[in-house]
Amino acid sequence: MRISVTGCGYLGAVHAAAMAQLxxxxxxxxxxxxxxxxxxxxxxxxxxxxxxxxxxxxIASGRLRFTTDASQAFDATVHFIAVGTxxxxxxxxxxxxxxxxxxxxxxxxxxPGHVVVGKSTVPVGTSAALAERIRPTGARLLWNPEFxxxxxxxxxxxxxxxxxxxxxTGDEASVAVLDEVYAHALEKGTPRMVTDxxxxxxxxxxxxxxxxxxxxxxxAMAEIAEATGADVTQLADxxxxxxxxxxxxxxxxxxxxxGCLPKDIRAFTARADELGRSDALAFLKEVDAINxxxxxxxxDxxxxxxxxxxxxxxxxxxxVTFKPHSDDVRDSPALDVAVALKGLGANVVxxxxxxxxxxxxxxxxxxYAEETKDxxxxxxxxxxVTEWPEYTGLDxxxxxxxxxxxxxxxxxxxxxxxxxxxxxWRYRGMGRS
Ligand code: UDX
Numbered sequence: 001m002r003i004s005v006t007g008c009g010y011l012g013a014v015h016a017a018a019m020a021q022l023x024x025x026x027x028x029x030x031x032x033x034x035x036x037x038x039x040x041x042x043x044x045x046x047x048x049x050x051x052x053x054x055x056x057x058x059i060a061s062g063r064l065r066f067t068t069d070a071s072q073a074f075d076a077t078v079h080f081i082a083v084g085t086x087x088x089x090x091x092x093x094x095x096x097x098x099x100x101x102x103x104x105x106x107x108x109x110x111x112p113g114h115v116v117v118g119k120s121t122v123p124v125g126t127s128a129a130l131a132e133r134i135r136p137t138g139a140r141l142l143w144n145p146e147f148x149x150x151x152x153x154x155x156x157x158x159x160x161x162x163x164x165x166x167x168x169t170g171d172e173a174s175v176a177v178l179d180e181v182y183a184h185a186l187e188k189g190t191p192r193m194v195t196d197x198x199x200x201x202x203x204x205x206x207x208x209x210x211x212x213x214x215x216x217x218x219x220a221m222a223e224i225a226e227a228t229g230a231d232v233t234q235l236a237d238x239x240x241x242x243x244x245x246x247x248x249x250x251x252x253x254x255x256x257x258x259g260c261l262p263k264d265i266r267a268f269t270a271r272a273d274e275l276g277r278s279d280a281l282a283f284l285k286e287v288d289a290i291n292x293x294x295x296x297x298x299x300d301x302x303x304x305x306x307x308x309x310x311x312x313x314x315x316x317x318x319x320v321t322f323k324p325h326s327d328d329v330r331d332s333p334a335l336d337v338a339v340a341l342k343g344l345g346a347n348v349v350x351x352x353x354x355x356x357x358x359x360x361x362x363x364x365x366x367x368y369a370e371e372t373k374d375x376x377x378x379x380x381x382x383x384x385v386t387e388w389p390e391y392t393g394l395d396x397x398x399x400x401x402x403x404x405x406x407x408x409x410x411x412x413x414x415x416x417x418x419x420x421x422x423x424x425w426r427y428r429g430m431g432r433s
Contacts, residue, residue, distance in 0.1 A: 001025070001181055004073035005080045006102040008035055008066065010153065010259065010328065011119060011146055012082030013044060014051060016066075018157040019080075020058035022184050028066040029073060031101075039066040047327035047354045050154040070105035078181055079106050079139075082119045082146070084259070085267070092266035094123050103130055112138030115174045117181075119146045121204050121264055123271040127197040131168060140174045142167050143197050145204035150258065151325030160185055163192040166200020205271075208264040209284055214249040215256045216290040222252040222431025223293070232431030233413050252431045254333040254385050254411040255294035257322035262288070262331045294430070295333050298383065298411050299340045301428055305407050306381055311345035314404065316379040318372065319386025321355035329358045334385035337411070339363055351375040353388050376402040387414035396423035 001024045005016040008030035016028035030036050035045045042055040058064040065072075073079060083098035099120055106116065116134055118127055118141065131141040143166035148156035163185060165178055175194055179186060186192060195203070218236055225232040232252045240247025256262065265284045272281040306313050322332040329335050332355075342348045342365060351369045352359065360368055369375035372390060376382060376399060384391050392414045400406045406425040408415065413429045420427045 001078055001177075002076045003027070003078045003080065003181070004029060004076035004106075005082055006030070006070070006073070006106065007081065007083030007098065007120070008032075008039055008045075009082070009084055010046060010048070010150060011148065012080070013039060013046075013055075014048060014148065014153040014157050015080060015082055015119065015146070017051065017054045017058050017064060018154060019181070020061070020064035021054060021158065024063065024181065026058075026064050027072050027076060028064070029068070029070055029105075030066070031068060033068055036066045036068050048153050049151060049325055054154055071109065073106060074109045077114050078177060079110070079114065079116045080119055081106075081116065085120050085122055085263075086259075087263040087266055091270065093270035094121070094263070094267035096122065096126060099126070099130070103133060107134070107137060110134060110137035110139035113173075114139035115177045116141045117178065118143045121145065121208075121260070121267075122201055123267055123274075124198050124201040124205070125271075127166065127201055131197065140168070140171055141197075142171070142174045142178060143200040144178065145200055147204070147207065150328055151323065158184070159188070160190060163190055164200050164203050165192065165194045166197040167194060168197065205264055205268045208261050209268055209281075209287075211249055212256055212261045212265050212291070213283070213287050215251075215261075216287040218250045218252045219255055219294050219431075220290050223290075223297075225252075225431040226297075229433065230431075231433075233429070234432075251413065253294065253413055254298055254337065254430065255291040257331040257333045257336075258326075258328060259322075259330040262291070295336045295340070297430070298337045298385065298409060299344070301409055302337075302341060302346075302381055302383060303344070305409065305426070305428060309345075310341055310381075312347060313380040314347045314349065314378055315341055316369075316375040316382045316403070317341070317348055317350040318352075318375065318382065318384045318391045319355075319388060320350050320352040320359040320368075321386050324386055324388040325354075327354040327358055329355050329362060332359075332386075334411070335359055335363065337383065337385055338366055342366055349375040349379070352386065353390055355386075373402055379403045380405045381407050381409065383409045383411055384415060385411040387412040396420040396425055400424055 006029045008028045020026040044051045085094040088095045127143040222232040236250040317338040319334040410429045
């Protein structure tokens with residue numbers, strides 16, 4: 001198939017490369033010249049495991065090209081839209097300006113038989129309006145939400161756990177086209193559901209709302225555990241044995257962040273307000289509030305552990321990305337904690353295996369250590385906020401030699417508490433003592 005992918009960020013760049021690996025002829029399009037220049041020579045503009053190798057292989061095969069010139073989409077028949085839908089500056093709603101611009105750029109090149117496939121996360125109702133705009137060209141619109149997780153994006157794209165196609169009534173031709181695009185996954189038995197446009201849009205935001213709720217649920221339990229002396233990690237284990245609940249996404253800690261869950265639940269509540277259904281999603285405001293309280297909890301705990309004031313105290317913050325195996329610092333709880341402590345007067349030294357460049361661009365006021373041990377040396381307090389294996393695997397005995405005071409806050413409940421305590425550390429977890 002000849003495919004164009006508009007938007008070469010975390011979603012689109014991986015999608016373009018994965019489609020090329022599956023044998024399609026792909027052109028990736030983005031307005032960001034620096035990003036396209038890097039991708040064109042096989043250099044990912046962000047860190048995603050396996051992407052570098054995939055780009056090198058598919059570019060060399062001749063099946064993957066990148067350009068800033070949208071008119072290069074002309075010889076493709078399937079046009080994926082994978083641009084970002086960030087939170088608006090002045091509210092909670094999703095900013096659809098990049099989706100609109102992508103469609104505008106594609107319109108002159110669309111013909112009967114072409115299929116535009118939306119992958120971006122959009123408020124329910126968006127795709128119906130886009131379908132109307134595209135209709136005069138004779139092309140059709142299909143909504144095909146993406147569920148990839150950063151850190152596993154390549155695998156999730158090549159081997160998705162399900163495929164959802166949102167189509168207009170009776171549009172079997174577009175379904176057949178997308179079946180050809182995803183032939184590899186379908187042959188392997190990947191479940192594929194055909195729905196209407198609105199349902200497909202909702203599947204994505206509902207999934208993210210559910211995941212965010214699950215995390216905030218266990219973090220609410222952490223708050224109760226903190227007031228009662230219970231242990232939230234044992235609680236999560238015990239709950240998780242119930243198959244109806246399951247253990248995944250029940251890790252209490254500093255909460256969720258990143259480019260998806262926080263902005264998606266806010267955009268979802270904003271859309272419910274527009275639909276006159278505010279009550280239906282009122283709980284998501286609470287989910288958001290619980291989540292943000294966890295960041296404050298770490299800061300309060302740090303202040304308490306340092307005797308009521310962090311002013312002038314060296315705090316080693318381990319991790320700045322919103323989760324491990326990514327360089328993404330968008331809405332990162334870890335970075336928020338570092339910035340808040342710095343704002344309170346602490347001498348914060350942050351470290352991260354992949355995220356320092358992005359963090360520095362956003363928060364140049366923070367001090368960053370190239371090596372973990374430079375952050376740790378002389379620290380009055382160590383805070384683990386992103387569970388990179390480099391940090392969860394730290395040797396508590398050797399680490400103790402580096403710091404000024406052996407106090408550790410485990411913002412992800414990811415350290416071996418007993419081993420750290422045995423090495424002489426004062427250990428403070430989240431929802432556990
Ligand atoms: C998420 C969804 O998982 C994915 O399906 C969707 O397409 C995009 O949004 P991603 O943002 O890559 O993917 O991250 P995810 O792995 O879901 O983690 C989100 C956040 O939740 C991270 O900050 C993570 O640390 C946190 N988290 C996750 C917890 O705090 N506890 C958990 O138990 C799990």
